[in-house]
Amino acid sequence: MTWRIPLADVNLGEEEVSAVTSVLRSRWLTMGAVTQEFEEAFKDYSGAKYALAVTNATTALHMACLAAGLKSGDEVILPSLTFVATANAICYTGATPIFAEICGENNLNISVKSIESKITSKTRAIMVVHYGGYACDMPEIMRIADAHGLTVIEDAAHASGSFLDSRMLGTWGKVGCYSFFSNKNMTTGEGGMAVTNDKNIFKKLSLIRSHGMTSLTWDRHRGHAWSYDVVDLGYNYRIDEMRAAVGLVQLRKLDSFNEKRRQITNLYIDLLHEFCPEITIPFENHPGNSACHLFVILLPEGIDRSGFMEQMKSAGIQTSIHYPLIHKFTYYKNDPLVACQNLPLTEKIAEREVTLPLYPGLTEEDVIYIVQTISRALHR
Numbered sequence: 309m310t311w312r313i314p315l316a317d318v319n320l321g322e323e324e325v326s327a328v329t330s331v332l333r334s335r336w337l338t339m340g341a342v343t344q345e346f347e348e349a350f351k352d353y354s355g356a357k358y359a360l361a362v363t364n365a366t367t368a369l370h371m372a373c374l375a376a377g378l379k380s381g382d383e384v385i386l387p388s389l390t391f392v393a394t395a396n397a398i399c400y401t402g403a404t405p406i407f408a409e410i411c412g413e414n415n416l417n418i419s420v421k422s423i424e425s426k427i428t429s430k431t432r433a434i435m436v437v438h439y440g441g442y443a444c445d446m447p448e449i450m451r452i453a454d455a456h457g458l459t460v461i462e463d464a465a466h467a468s469g470s471f472l473d474s475r476m477l478g479t480w481g482k483v484g485c486y487s488f489f490s491n492k493n494m495t496t497g498e499g500g501m502a503v504t505n506d507k508n509i510f511k512k513l514s515l516i517r518s519h520g521m522t523s524l525t526w527d528r529h530r531g532h533a534w535s536y537d538v539v540d541l542g543y544n545y546r547i548d549e550m551r552a553a554v555g556l557v558q559l560r561k562l563d564s565f566n567e568k569r570r571q572i573t574n575l576y577i578d579l580l581h582e583f584c585p586e587i588t589i590p591f592e593n594h595p596g597n598s599a600c601h602l603f604v605i606l607l608p609e610g611i612d613r614s615g616f617m618e619q620m621k622s623a624g625i626q627t628s629i630h631y632p633l634i635h636k637f638t639y640y641k642n643d644p645l646v647a648c649q650n651l652p653l654t655e656k657i658a659e660r661e662v663t664l665p666l667y668p669g670l671t672e673e674d675v676i677y678i679v680q681t682i683s684r685a686l687h688r
């Protein structure tokens with residue numbers, strides 16, 4: 309279907325095209341100098357001590373779980389209102405996801421109170437998700453984690469360029485994981501980054517990324533090593549030079565992309581207040597500086613969400629749901645350890661959620677048209 313206004317759109321220019329072309333011409337395609345440059349640039353941008361580029365955020369999250377030593381019998385607390393990858397990464401290690409409630413209508417992030425109520429003798433980690441790029445209460449979450457000896461992993465898939473107290477989201481916990489999937493604030497097509505400030509964790513992540521090998525093809529090409537040992541069970545979670553080249557260009561543009569997203573978010577808020585006051589807008593006046601990855605609304609109670617989305621579709625506007633709750637998916641419900649978990653507040657709020665289009669290329673006219681369409685759909 310061709311949308312008049314899609315949910316998301318990539319923002320690519322000639323710079324990305326020529327960056328990829330120059331990699332292809334160099335004839336070195338697998339992880340090498342361009343990837344190292346991308347990692348250095350992301351490290352500097354984020355303020356983290358170490359950064360590792362990987363195939364996507366899901367693999368970054370899996371690597372983080374492995375580096376945290378998670379295994380069968382361990383419990384990890386996370387929200388259910390997130391993309392399934394957050395929970396899958398935990399399950400890959402055999403650990404059990406324990407879903408906590410969100411804060412409420414104005415804050416769709418994991419609730420600190422709920423986290424505390426879920427801690428048991430089996431809890432090993434907390435995996436937070438900065439929903440839409442809006443900060444979880446990291447000072448409080450770090451305090452609880454320290455008090456209980458828990459590892460904090462940040463799913464910062466939405467948070468490239470989000471800050472809280474001048475510190476980038478993803479650099480508060482032990483490992484932060486970013487996504488460069490094509491609908492994200494910066495993209496490499498598929499791609500991701502893991503950051504950490506811990507040297508030992510960085511070494512572990514490096515091994516996990518490449519089959520637990522002590523040297524890489526790139527090291528051998530440069531004559532730095534002849535052979536290698538395998539000292540850990542690892543994976544092939546390596547990025548390639550074409551993606552790293554796109555990532556380098558996109559990272560340079562990230563602040564201007566995010567600024568545009570903030571302006572569009574503020575326009576949505578102003579127009580919705582004026583023309584659709586019955587709509588609830590989560591994260592208004594939220595602490596920190598969000599990268600504004602998503603713009604989400606909560607419909608008034610009693611409104612048929614599918615009918616509403618259908619009317620938006622008839623006007624050529626693509627909307628979405630972030631997210632169908634993980635603990636309600638068939639696969640997860642079939643796990644008796646998950647089936648018994650209830651999240652009444654999350655369930656009540658999530659059924660009213662609708663995501664509106666948001667990307668740097670969205671125009672003021674587009675936003676006006678979207679809000680007019682919402683108003684018509686609500687007042688029919």
Ligand SMILES: Cc1ncc(COP(=O)(O)O)c(C=O)c1O
Binds near residue numbers: 363391394488
């Ligand atoms: C919250 C969240 N976590 C993890 C992921 C997984 O990212 P990737 O597609 O890069 O594996 C996504 C992707 O959309 C996401 O939205």
